[in-house]
Amino acid sequence: xxxxxxxxxxxQKARVAALELSVASAAVRQSAIxxxxxxxxxxxxxxxxxxxxxxxxxxxxxxxEAFLKRLQITEKIFSYMHERLLEAAKLPDPLGIVIEGHVExxxxxxxxxxVPLGVIGIIYEARPNVTTDAAxxxxxxxxxxxxxxGSEAWxxxxxxxxxxxxxxxxxxxxxxxVQTLSSPDRAAVRExxxxxxxxDVIIPRGGKSLIKAVSSQSRIPVIKHYDGICHLYxxxxxxxxxxxxxxxxxxxxxxxxxxxxxxxxVDQACAKYLLPELEKALGAAGxxxxxxxxxxxxxxxxxxxxxxxxxxEYLAPILAVKVVDGPGAAIGHINQYGxxxxxxxxxxxxxxxxxxxxxxxxxxVLVNASxxxxxxxxxxxxxxxxxxxxxxxxRGPVGARELTTYKWQVRGDGQLRK
Amino acid sequence: xxxxxxxxxxxQKARVAALELSVASAAVRQSAIxxxxxxxxxxxxxxxxxxxxxxxxxxxxxxxEAFLKRLQITEKIFSYMHERLLEAAKLPDPLGIVIEGHVExxxxxxxxxxVPLGVIGIIYEARPNVTTDAAxxxxxxxxxxxxxxGSEAWxxxxxxxxxxxxxxxxxxxxxxxVQTLSSPDRAAVRExxxxxxxxDVIIPRGGKSLIKAVSSQSRIPVIKHYDGICHLYxxxxxxxxxxxxxxxxxxxxxxxxxxxxxxxxVDQACAKYLLPELEKALGAAGxxxxxxxxxxxxxxxxxxxxxxxxxxEYLAPILAVKVVDGPGAAIGHINQYGxxxxxxxxxxxxxxxxxxxxxxxxxxVLVNASxxxxxxxxxxxxxxxxxxxxxxxxRGPVGARELTTYKWQVRGDGQLRK
Numbered sequence: 001x002x003x004x005x006x007x008x009x010x011x012q013k014a015r016v017a018a019l020e021l022s023v024a025s026a027a028v029r030q031s032a033i034x035x036x037x038x039x040x041x042x043x044x045x046x047x048x049x050x051x052x053x054x055x056x057x058x059x060x061x062x063x064x065e066a067f068l069k070r071l072q073i074t075e076k077i078f079s080y081m082h083e084r085l086l087e088a089a090k091l092p093d094p095l096g097i098v099i100e101g102h103v104e105x106x107x108x109x110x111x112x113x114x115v116p117l118g119v120i121g122i123i124y125e126a127r128p129n130v131t132t133d134a135a136x137x138x139x140x141x142x143x144x145x146x147x148x149x150g151s152e153a154w155x156x157x158x159x160x161x162x163x164x165x166x167x168x169x170x171x172x173x174x175x176x177x178v179q180t181l182s183s184p185d186r187a188a189v190r191e192x193x194x195x196x197x198x199x200d201v202i203i204p205r206g207g208k209s210l211i212k213a214v215s216s217q218s219r220i221p222v223i224k225h226y227d228g229i230c231h232l233y234x235x236x237x238x239x240x241x242x243x244x245x246x247x248x249x250x251x252x253x254x255x256x257x258x259x260x261x262x263x264x265x266v267d268q269a270c271a272k273y274l275l276p277e278l279e280k281a282l283g284a285a286g287x288x289x290x291x292x293x294x295x296x297x298x299x300x301x302x303x304x305x306x307x308x309x310x311x312x313e314y315l316a317p318i319l320a321v322k323v324v325d326g327p328g329a330a331i332g333h334i335n336q337y338g339x340x341x342x343x344x345x346x347x348x349x350x351x352x353x354x355x356x357x358x359x360x361x362x363x364x365v366l367v368n369a370s371x372x373x374x375x376x377x378x379x380x381x382x383x384x385x386x387x388x389x390x391x392x393x394x395r396g397p398v399g400a401r402e403l404t405t406y407k408w409q410v411r412g413d414g415q416l417r418k
Numbered sequence: 419x420x421x422x423x424x425x426x427x428x429x430q431k432a433r434v435a436a437l438e439l440s441v442a443s444a445a446v447r448q449s450a451i452x453x454x455x456x457x458x459x460x461x462x463x464x465x466x467x468x469x470x471x472x473x474x475x476x477x478x479x480x481x482x483e484a485f486l487k488r489l490q491i492t493e494k495i496f497s498y499m500h501e502r503l504l505e506a507a508k509l510p511d512p513l514g515i516v517i518e519g520h521v522e523x524x525x526x527x528x529x530x531x532x533v534p535l536g537v538i539g540i541i542y543e544a545r546p547n548v549t550t551d552a553a554x555x556x557x558x559x560x561x562x563x564x565x566x567x568g569s570e571a572w573x574x575x576x577x578x579x580x581x582x583x584x585x586x587x588x589x590x591x592x593x594x595x596v597q598t599l600s601s602p603d604r605a606a607v608r609e610x611x612x613x614x615x616x617x618d619v620i621i622p623r624g625g626k627s628l629i630k631a632v633s634s635q636s637r638i639p640v641i642k643h644y645d646g647i648c649h650l651y652x653x654x655x656x657x658x659x660x661x662x663x664x665x666x667x668x669x670x671x672x673x674x675x676x677x678x679x680x681x682x683x684v685d686q687a688c689a690k691y692l693l694p695e696l697e698k699a700l701g702a703a704g705x706x707x708x709x710x711x712x713x714x715x716x717x718x719x720x721x722x723x724x725x726x727x728x729x730x731e732y733l734a735p736i737l738a739v740k741v742v743d744g745p746g747a748a749i750g751h752i753n754q755y756g757x758x759x760x761x762x763x764x765x766x767x768x769x770x771x772x773x774x775x776x777x778x779x780x781x782x783v784l785v786n787a788s789x790x791x792x793x794x795x796x797x798x799x800x801x802x803x804x805x806x807x808x809x810x811x812x813r814g815p816v817g818a819r820e821l822t823t824y825k826w827q828v829r830g831d832g833q834l835r836k
Contacts, residue, residue, distance in 0.1 A: 019753060019779060022779065023776060023777055102798060104796065104797070104798055106791075106796070108787060108791060108796065110796075110797050110798065115779075117809055117810070118809055200809050200810065201809075201810055221639060221808075221810050239832075242832045245832065245834060246832065246834070249834040249835055253834070253835045335437060353829075357827050357829075358441060359441055361437065361440065361533075361825075362825065363825060363826060364825070364826040364828060365825060365826070365827055365828070366828040366829075366830065367828070367829045367830060368829070368830045368831055368832055368833075369526060369828055369829075369830030369832070369833045370833060370834045370835050372834075372835035373524075373526060373828070373830070373833060373834075373835055374826065374828070378522065378524070378526065378528075378835070379522070379528050379826065379828075380520060380522055380528065390639075391535055391536055391618050391619075391823045392535070392618065392619055392639045392810065392811045392823065393810045393811040395823050395824055395825065395826075396825075396826050405809045405810065405813050406813055407779075407780065407781060407782070407783060407813065407814075408781060408782040408783070408792065408797065408813075408814050409775050409783055410782060410783070410784040410785070410787055410791065410792070410797075411771075411775075411784075411785045411786070411787075412784065412785060412786045412787030412791070413786055414657075414660045414663065414664065414786055414787070415786075415787045415788060415791060416663060416664070416667040416671070416788045416790075416791075417667060417671045417672075417788050417790035417791055417796070
């Protein structure tokens, strides 16, 4: 059978499974996810052995340390995978919610009710925890999922998917609710992206190059996650201690992630006393500052920022700093140079906070909170399959609710169109 | 300036206008749409003259009657265009709605608030009423719009867009909230579809070939409207009079539209007495029946349906009829052959109605109501820019609310990520 035929079959199986899943009860779906968690625990040794095989092979092919770190299931990651399954199982059910409803003058009862999206394709790197996270979120929302993890995690994902399918079948649900591509071949990914007849949405998770490649090839709508060029604006009236604590936490709590701070905007009214304090605190945390000319007139020892610094996602202990004339200039800078991911303000002024919340055009806009708090967990959404920087369908974290669509249910008693 | 440069400029202007619109008050946006309606009335003569120029040119180039009918602004269509503007103005504002909100254990106040999508491109045929409808719906939801109507309506659209821009500017809003492509050239459409940096969504309105061409070329997400292969299932216990009235209305009220009935499913338990009545009523309305073998054993004079009839959108006075064994068979047929647009049931049984509503996987599922009632107006949504047969973002009618997305607004008092 050709790869194209195989993939078509995968798509058809997923579509059939999706239809079955869409009428499965919340209790059954929850039990299936709990079953996944239980099987994960009892198959600990098998999972770890498979992962060690993958690790050995990757190490032999001279994979770098960051790559191996993503591939490895440590004790901590194993617990995390297990916990996230249990957490997903316990989330409120996202299906069958009456999003809105009313009665028309004609007597027609009209309501919009949440239903699963259908079939979801997830393309990701060699990170085994995504395998369990994604399957759990998809099943929670009644979707069938086709997983395509990095081929270096082949053994590990094989075991994980087998265990999850067992848990699904145990609840009388179709095994094909969770499938992986049967070939580690890249050609299989290309064929997956052509299955617009069977797959409703593709979610790529990984670096920018993966996302670009997927988006340009896909015939299926893609929920994308591009840059996180995140800003914090310290307003004239910001509380000093809070401004420093939030800057340091936003930048340093974890530098390599999408909602880490990349550009700090400091109001000219507080720059003189805030910037020296910030230089100390950030310096102690090992962060290098690149500043605009006004910043450098206050902090003469720092590097100069060039225009490209305003559009760079460092994902490293570097912070661009700009002095701005007020909230309007800060908002203008963010809307011009930002990526619409996560942007925050530190202020004590109610009107300034309101203006910032209204006018900054980003997926997450925060007042007096660390940019690192934008995301599924801290929004009470549990596990997510990604973060959308697009505007269509889902914006920001993509959890179980974001993997639903709706249908219109209409109840009449014989109404005709006149 | 090349077409590409021109289009890039159009996109940039739209993006700037969108940002301004996103912070305009509901009252101002409403006034602008009311201003459009007022200007339409006072420019009646000018609009009609421009339309006559377009009509004369199209007639000279031997356009067919259906084409000319779509192009012409009759008195009735003029009133309709005017009313729809007023209707859109009065709709509840779709922006700033707190879709959900809660307080996290950390004290973080998290809410999801509706905001405009941004910039919308609408590509449609030579139907001038779409020009005013689309601009009104887009403005109502705070979006900038780039309109590309069929080049045969060039003069008419030119006048309409000029009037609408005047009304927009009068309210202090940016004229570029509504733009048309400055060239009737098809190359301009191709360039529009490449503006993924500036345009958030493309909505094609027209025949299948237009939609397919747009979807295959576009780098921008497309909200599509494909087939409407709509079903009505007459259950064993259907009220006879209601079954006949709903079948005739669903099929005949207007045959050429997407939510007109195409396939009738009749339960074997009532086929014997219902089919002869239906043959009479449909015959009187000029509808030809194509039946399955079981249908033909009851109605021997009708044509035989072939397999392709189950997947055909006739848009004509032809109806495919199939006798089915019960609700399961009816639901199975609809989910296999239907297009997920609009499907209905006629029944008196509560459990059957519930099963149908739950299991039919379509954008609109109706109980005891004409399929012709699926759509914006009869759902209380007012003017719509299209009907989505896709599952992502919007499903079914696309009105002002469906042209919004959301942002996460988060209010803290110094929360850090641990």
